[in-house]
Amino acid sequence: MRIISPPRPGEYPPYAIMYMKLLPTDGLILKYLRNNFNMVKQLIYSLPESVLYHRYAPGKWSIKEVLVHIIDDERIFAYRALRFARNEKNNLIGFDQDAYATYSDADNRDLDNIFEEYEAVRRATIALFNGLPDEAFDRMGHGTGTANDATVRALAYHIAGHELHHINIINEKYLK
DSSP states (O other), X not given: OOOOOOOOTTSSOGGGHHHHTTSOSSXXXXXXXXXXXXXXXXXXXXXOGGGGGOOSXXXXXXXXXXXXXXXXXXXXXXXXXXXXXTTOOSOOOOOOHHHHHHHHOGGGSOXXXXXXXXXXXXXXXXXXXXXXXXXXXXXXXXXXXXXXXXXXXXXXXXXXXXXXXXXXXXXXXXXO
16 A cells, blocks of 8 residues: 655644544544444444444534534545545535534434445545645645645545544444
């Protein structure tokens, strides 16, 4: 698999450091994307179904909603990476993750269906990053305001780190 060097400070928004620090710096981000998907699937399928609807506090998402949030975020950030890689000059708008979760109807979806979508999105993400020209990874794109600027490489790491961030939350807050 392709080596994609980790992003340097300044290549991602300040908030994203929480995702970047969860990842190894050996450049094997595509391998981690593949392996992390398998780890998440194994973890979630090991849980009793009733746990998938648990909310650790009022207003928090269920585990099924967290999974669909991970999928939505990955799809959006992979799209951003595509736009930035193709040197799009128009700024991107943000998204309201809470509205996405509300309207996902995740708790009424079958877990197999969620993982079918998760796997399809993950395969597409890996294929996208694996097929980009080397120089594309250094391109900086613009989100909503300069506080959300990122390079294509940083978006690959964002996707993987964001997933790990939520799995850590599941382990720490939902499964204890």
